[in-house]
Amino acid sequence: MKSQKSKNRLATIMLIALFTILAILTIIPIYTIFLASFKPGGDLLQYGLNLGIDWDRMSLDNYVLLFTGQHDYWRWFANSIILTVVTVVATLLVSAFVGYGFAAYEFKGKNALFLVVLIILSIPLEVVMLPLYKQMTSWGLMDSYVAIVLPFVAHASTIFFFRQYLQGLPKSLLEAGRIDGATEYGIFFRLIMPIMKPAFAAMAILNGMNAWNNYLWPLLVIRSSTKYTLTLGLNTLINPYGDNYSLLVVGAFFSIIPIFILFICFQQYFIEGMTAGAVKE
Numbered sequence: 001m002k003s004q005k006s007k008n009r010l011a012t013i014m015l016i017a018l019f020t021i022l023a024i025l026t027i028i029p030i031y032t033i034f035l036a037s038f039k040p041g042g043d044l045l046q047y048g049l050n051l052g053i054d055w056d057r058m059s060l061d062n063y064v065l066l067f068t069g070q071h072d073y074w075r076w077f078a079n080s081i082i083l084t085v086v087t088v089v090a091t092l093l094v095s096a097f098v099g100y101g102f103a104a105y106e107f108k109g110k111n112a113l114f115l116v117v118l119i120i121l122s123i124p125l126e127v128v129m130l131p132l133y134k135q136m137t138s139w140g141l142m143d144s145y146v147a148i149v150l151p152f153v154a155h156a157s158t159i160f161f162f163r164q165y166l167q168g169l170p171k172s173l174l175e176a177g178r179i180d181g182a183t184e185y186g187i188f189f190r191l192i193m194p195i196m197k198p199a200f201a202a203m204a205i206l207n208g209m210n211a212w213n214n215y216l217w218p219l220l221v222i223r224s225s226t227k228y229t230l231t232l233g234l235n236t237l238i239n240p241y242g243d244n245y246s247l248l249v250v251g252a253f254f255s256i257i258p259i260f261i262l263f264i265c266f267q268q269y270f271i272e273g274m275t276a277g278a279v280k281e
Contacts, residue, residue: 030256037062037253041245062250071244073251075226076233080212081258083229087149087211088204094153096200099162100192103169114163121156125217133220147221148214158203165199166192201266208262212255230255 032049038058066073102114132151141147169192177187193200215231222228228236234251237244 033249033253033256037250039249041243041247041249044245044249045243062246065246066250066254069247071247072225072228072233073230073247076228076230077254079227080230083145083148084208084211084258086145087152088208090149090153091155091158091207092200092203095155095158095203096162096193096196097188098154098159100166100188102159102163103166104171104174104192117156117159121160129217129220132217136221142221143223143227144221145227148218151217155207158207161203162196162199165196169195204266205263209259212258 028051032051035051035053036044036049038060039054040057040059040061043057065071102110102117136142136147136151141150173191174187177191182190213231214229215235218229218232222232225233225236230251234248234255237248237251
């Protein structure tokens, strides 16, 4: 008994040590960019990102520039916020419908269509980027946010996740809803969506991160500087004609904040949903 307790204690200590190391490795880059936001932009060019602290050169000048300077940072920030919210809401809704359809209904060609989803899931964006670009051009959607959102509304990985999550859904729940006179849409919105809270939370975090950090596809379809997302806008601060590292470093630090807020908003549902059964006997 003592030997087993000792093994369990050792395993616990090793897990704590492992996760402590992972936490430190995760925090160090954030802490580094936080320190850099108080340093002159020239230091970043000269010394790069580092953990050194020179109190004589630390100041709030970069933050003053961010909030009072003449630049388009907050326009880019607002563009990214709007685009991320629209993308997450549209993706979750459409993908939830598709995933629910695969999990709850039987129809001809169901397995073949789901196989197509799996194939799409395995294809990287770079492979389909040119066909998507030509399609957006032929539809006249270039230089619009619709071109960013539309190709990925039915997101393959999100559909797969929802389908797997609802795979064990009891058919009796659907039948009970139909007996009560609910329509198929009523069953989904009133019975299924509450069950899917943890799934929505997890996918909101992942899709929100993807939309917020998306760079390559917006770079291809957005032409107007007023429509730049934050990732595109920050990239324009470094060019052959001048470098604005002061705004770049503090702007990059502020770009992390929405992701933290997104996680904080959804973590409660995510954790509670994963520790409690959706349907209790």
